[in-house]
Amino acid sequence: MEVKGLNIGYGKKIVCPNISFSVDKGECTAIVGINGVGKSTLLRTVGNLQSSLGGILHIDGKSVREMKPHQLAKKISLVLTEPVASKNMTVQELVALGRQPYTNWIGSLSTVDKKKIVDAIEVLELKELKNYKCFELSDGQLQRVMVARALAQDTDIILLDEPTTHLDLFHKVQILKLLKSIAHQTKKTILFTSHEIEMAIQICDKILILDGVENPFDEPCKLIENKSFESLFPSETVQFDGTTGTFRIQK
Template sequence: MNTKNPHIALSTSRLSIGYQHKKQQNRIAQDISFSLQQGELAAIVGVNGIGKSTLLRTLGRVQPSLGGEIYLDGKKLALHDPLELASKISVVLTEPIASKNLTVVELISLGRQPYTNWIGTLTDLDKEKINDAIALVQIGELKHKKCYELSDGQLQKVMIARALAQDTSIMLLDEPTSHLDLYHKVHILKLLRHIAHETKKTILFTTHEIEIAIQLCDKMLIMEKEQSSFGEPCELISNKNFENLFPTDTITFDSQTGSFKVKK
């Protein structure tokens, strides 16, 4: 893997993830290797409990890895100081927001924290980035609403706008389409695809919407415990990587249509 390639935004080499308690390691998944270029939309998929969220948190340095390496712009993730990291990676996790009493614009403004002074004064540049994020996600009409007044889909857009306002080159999102109906799932993922391709940000997200991800993503990572598969969706299909994702006596993968079929 050429981690020095200036077009590689985020990459891993034989990464192991999990949790460490005192001297005991609970390794969830290992041998995870991939590389993402600027402007790519990529999904992390796999069965429940395989470590999709754990991987995302490890990539965002919310928790430590158990082995292997993560590279950000060709430099080891561990060598970035916290402020530098906050200007390069934004993370949208599934935890509920601290206060739904904030207005939409107040919540989005929190994305500028890595750049503001100690009292959090917004400069003209900060306000410009906030307005750009609101315009890109098309939520101008929600600006002054309280977050508790929003639907799940609207709140998800606001969280994406907050990450955009942070103006990082990499965005990591954990289950950005959870609790949404099919239309809004597709709408959010098409929005992320548009953002990645238009702004040249690298966007990596976890999802259970495998069939939608196959249609919209540039790259996909299929997580398995011992070794994961990575590549373009069509490449993964031709390599039959989706076919053993679920027990074949219940669900099979149709490589012709790129969809899963239930065995009756």
């Protein structure tokens, strides 16, 4: 996936200009930045839920904007922050909806579809939960179900909007480690927004820092070398410590 000089925003208002980055297969990338800088907007733009305001956005050399919904559905899958409209589905049924881009006009599942669903459920360790209804699950379990659905969609790229919100430390780490292993083992491109900068530094292959000006993008250690994290927050409140890769509260 290649992004060059992309402007994102709503209507005529540009939220964040000039974003450039490119990610390869098997890479796990985080998008970080302060509230309101446009992380989710960028993700929604890449997923073609809203249109870009100029710039290049290509997948496999093809422009995302020119792809039909059913073509794009085989390239990009999404995990959004919005809750699913109906939680009265079993885990298995919800994961199975991920196969929609491949099923026939009435949505019958083939043997291939069924295998992909079983695989996705297994990877996300949801086997015991597969007959539970979604309203019976905890936030962490539901998040895993949504990732399983995206995985079942079997796209090259998986976009996740704040997959770690509302989760405790253990479940945050669990989800992020799962994302990384999925990216490395299945050679998928994973791109997610997060406020967990310290964890992203430890886990991700690359990080895009949205600051609305330069929007640096690189490997975490190089970003630390370039002191890119230091200007992220006002230094009188929190300061970044490059040696440990953590933020310190200024007292």
